[in-house]
Amino acid sequence: METALHKAIELIFSGSALLEDIVWVTVRMSLASSLTALLIGVPFGVLFGSGSFPGKRILVVLNRTLMGLPPVVCGLLCYLMFCGVGPLRHLELLYTVTGMVIAQVILITPIVIGMMEPFVSGIYPDIRETSRGLGLSPVKTLGLLINESRYQIISTYLMALSRALAEVGAVSMVGGAIAYKTNVMTTAIMNFTNMGNFTTALALGIILLAGSLVINVAVSLMQGRADA
Numbered sequence: 001m002e003t004a005l006h007k008a009i010e011l012i013f014s015g016s017a018l019l020e021d022i023v024w025v026t027v028r029m030s031l032a033s034s035l036t037a038l039l040i041g042v043p044f045g046v047l048f049g050s051g052s053f054p055g056k057r058i059l060v061v062l063n064r065t066l067m068g069l070p071p072v073v074c075g076l077l078c079y080l081m082f083c084g085v086g087p088l089r090h091l092e093l094l095y096t097v098t099g100m101v102i103a104q105v106i107l108i109t110p111i112v113i114g115m116m117e118p119f120v121s122g123i124y125p126d127i128r129e130t131s132r133g134l135g136l137s138p139v140k141t142l143g144l145l146i147n148e149s150r151y152q153i154i155s156t157y158l159m160a161l162s163r164a165l166a167e168v169g170a171v172s173m174v175g176g177a178i179a180y181k182t183n184v185m186t187t188a189i190m191n192f193t194n195m196g197n198f199t200t201a202l203a204l205g206i207i208l209l210a211g212s213l214v215i216n217v218a219v220s221l222m223q224g225r226a227d228a
Helices: 002-012 017-050 056-066 071-082 097-134 138-148 150-166 169-175 185-195 198-227
Strands: none
Touching: 002 198, 017 056, 017 097, 017 138, 017 150, 017 185, 017 198, 056 097, 071 097, 071 169, 097 138, 097 150, 097 169, 138 150, 150 185, 150 198, 169 185, 185 198
């Protein structure tokens, strides 16, 4: 184990083309999916947290259900849509990074909504009263609400990014873990372990853990500033 760890650390700093490609595909997919999920999820989270409309309770319950959507189920649904007999087969998304991003967005967007909705519902009554007292327009009220939620939005994005980095089930089914094309760190770790290449698997695991540590430290700092 100690020898494998030393070799893994050496591999990280060796400039391995395979390692660099896997990390780059992972970063590209994770950034695209987490940013897209944030852009879709935050408006819905704000709407669910501050709005009052028929069917709101049903939509909130549905979103909370989707927050627990098993990745393999999401991967299966995307595979069926993208495969040769699926309704979206003409888009040729199967075994592509774009297809993996779509699967990630489906998984992460409900989480973004679920993190924003209770936070907004907690601060909105005070903001509404303040806005009424100052005579602010609905647009300015929305701007005030978003400004008060800025740390929560950043924290939510970092959590979405962390979730995207850690995903394996859906991306492996949709992407196929093709070397130098759709192989990401999580699927590569699984494949290299199955092949007995523990050095490369461990090197990728160290990189993934280091990235997760940085993100979680950033989330803690954001939450601390939001509570201050």
